[in-house]
Amino acid sequence: MTTQCTQCQARNSPLCSVFTDTEIAALFNLAHVRRIEAGAYLLHEEDPVRQVYNISSGALALERLASNGAKQIMAFCYAGDFIGISSGPSYSVSARALKSLTACQWQETDLQSLYKQYPKLETRVHEITARVVEAIMDQLFVLGSKKSVEKIAWFLLFIETKQARIDGASKSFNMPMTRVDIADYLGLTVETVSRAFTQLRINKLISITDKWTITVEDRKALTALGGYATPALGRKG
Amino acid sequence: MTTQCTQCQARNSPLCSVFTDTEIAALFNLAHVRRIEAGAYLLHEEDPVRQVYNISSGALALERLASNGAKQIMAFCYAGDFIGISSGPSYSVSARALKSLTACQWQETDLQSLYKQYPKLETRVHEITARVVEAIMDQLFVLGSKKSVEKIAWFLLFIETKQARIDGASKSFNMPMTRVDIADYLGLTVETVSRAFTQLRINKLISITDKWTITVEDRKALTALGGYATPALGRKG
DNA sequence: CGCCTACTTGAGTCGAGTCAAGAACCGTGG
DNA sequence: CCACGGTTCTTGACTCGACTCAAGTAGGCG
Numbered sequence A, B: 001m002t003t004q005c006t007q008c009q010a011r012n013s014p015l016c017s018v019f020t021d022t023e024i025a026a027l028f029n030l031a032h033v034r035r036i037e038a039g040a041y042l043l044h045e046e047d048p049v050r051q052v053y054n055i056s057s058g059a060l061a062l063e064r065l066a067s068n069g070a071k072q073i074m075a076f077c078y079a080g081d082f083i084g085i086s087s088g089p090s091y092s093v094s095a096r097a098l099k100s101l102t103a104c105q106w107q108e109t110d111l112q113s114l115y116k117q118y119p120k121l122e123t124r125v126h127e128i129t130a131r132v133v134e135a136i137m138d139q140l141f142v143l144g145s146k147k148s149v150e151k152i153a154w155f156l157l158f159i160e161t162k163q164a165r166i167d168g169a170s171k172s173f174n175m176p177m178t179r180v181d182i183a184d185y186l187g188l189t190v191e192t193v194s195r196a197f198t199q200l201r202i203n204k205l206i207s208i209t210d211k212w213t214i215t216v217e218d219r220k221a222l223t224a225l226g227g228y229a230t231p232a233l234g235r236k237g
Numbered sequence C: 001c002g003c004c005t006a007c008t009t010g011a012g013t014c015g016a017g018t019c020a021a022g023a024a025c026c027g028t029g030g
Numbered sequence D: 001c002c003a004c005g006g007t008t009c010t011t012g013a014c015t016c017g018a019c020t021c022a023a024g025t026a027g028g029c030g
Helices: A021-030 A108-117 A119-145 A148-167 A179-186 A190-202 A219-226 B021-030 B108-117 B119-145 B148-167 B179-186 B190-202 B219-226
Strands: A032-036 A041-043 A051-065 A071-078 A094-107 A172-174 A206-208 A213-216 B032-036 B041-043 B051-065 B071-078 B094-107 B172-174 B206-208 B213-216
Touching: A021 A094, A021 A108, A032 A041, A032 A051, A041 A051, A051 A108, A051 A179, A071 A119, A071 A148, A071 A179, A071 B119, A094 A108, A108 A119, A119 A148, A119 A179, A119 B071, A119 B119, A148 A172, A148 A179, A148 A190, A148 A213, A148 A219, A179 A190, A190 A206, B021 B094, B021 B108, B032 B041, B032 B051, B041 B051, B051 B108, B051 B179, B071 B119, B071 B148, B071 B179, B094 B108, B108 B119, B119 B148, B119 B179, B148 B172, B148 B179, B148 B190, B148 B213, B148 B219, B179 B190, B190 B206
Parallel strands: none
Antiparallel strands: A032 A094, A041 A094, A051 A071, A051 A094, A172 A213, A206 A213, B032 B094, B041 B094, B051 B071, B051 B094, B172 B213, B206 B213
16 A cells, blocks of 8 residues: 555654655555554563664553562653664663554664665654653653652643644543553552542542543643643743 | 874763774864863753763763752763753753863764764764663663662662773772762752761761762672662562 | 861651552453 | 453552751861
């Protein structure tokens, strides 16, 4: 199908958007489409780096496991996110699907030769990596300085923004991750996450339809709490 | 002076090591050498990105300030570290010198044209950025899952490794940062950091000569605590 | 010598973790 | 359709570790 990419949710993603329709068809010919069930792993942290991926649909969590059982989630990724780049011999995170997922898979060696053919690709991948640094620094900032309710407030606004990029802006939004995932992302326990949700609900900052559908009722208060877009400087909102 | 670079502490850094002596002389001609006093800022987070830097000597902290006064240190950088790459219009961190510092400064526009002249440079900068991601993820993991004493144990082993790359391996090592800096790096308070140091000293895992000179006395126990190799010893027994 | 800053130590409080129980939700199979 | 078991989420009671406030010590520098 030559129309594969034109209909893809990731067509306007940072990676794919640099290519013309002709170019991306060639790129797609090199790709293998991977489908993963919810809960399954696309890749493991100890795997040798041989493939890279661009997510077409679904969502996943990048996580790292400690030997004592502790888990830290490094990022939640959506359609259009590019993963698999690493500086070492192995990915240093595992990628677990939150919802059933499809992704374009390229051989890492193919990516290297594509760099030669399309120099703008290497530049773009470079930009993507730099953006990852920003995102992860935001997370670091939140983990280091905020209290539990503030963390949740920040998290909700953060996910709402990500989700809006997929579904479009709307009054309420849907989260693909469980309370445990949220806890592992923010360095909290499930109980604390649950209590923070309850507190925000009782104080009428948000309302919760089913467990994964959130409506922001008092954006001003929530923003004040979460300090979203308030890390002192004027970065784009 | 054609011998400038050959004597530089950063000659074998990730950035400079890809170049021959002839090439690096040309690179150095484009550079401006910046000198910064301890406590002064090399760049501010809100500055537009116009220059990039490779540290020749000294040490600095990359930090972000919140409007409420909270501060999060994102990284400690030493000779050989390359900084200034950003995905946005502004650096998203400030760089404060911990000890008097010298760094090679290039115009960001010059870097772009150097990419064309030396494709291996762009690849290397890309690798450096990817390594930054790994480092920040390590920090994220520590912030999210460890207790204060474990954080300090991890931190000491971490800094020892970094310091050894500059001074060479040795029984004891020197830290350029204050207790407040350590607290801001690990998401703790000064008092908690101080108590953790005391606890490690009393339990004879480390000894402290002057406030910034640390000797590791019981590496096995410290490693077990910090989780550099083995899981943290559980206090939940 | 005295001032200033950084660090240490102590006492008390509070927030988040732990342990435990119960409620809501889900898929499965009768 | 409902009963059932497993999972996820919520809520409660309690504990403990890190923060806060406050005082005191050690160096560095005039």
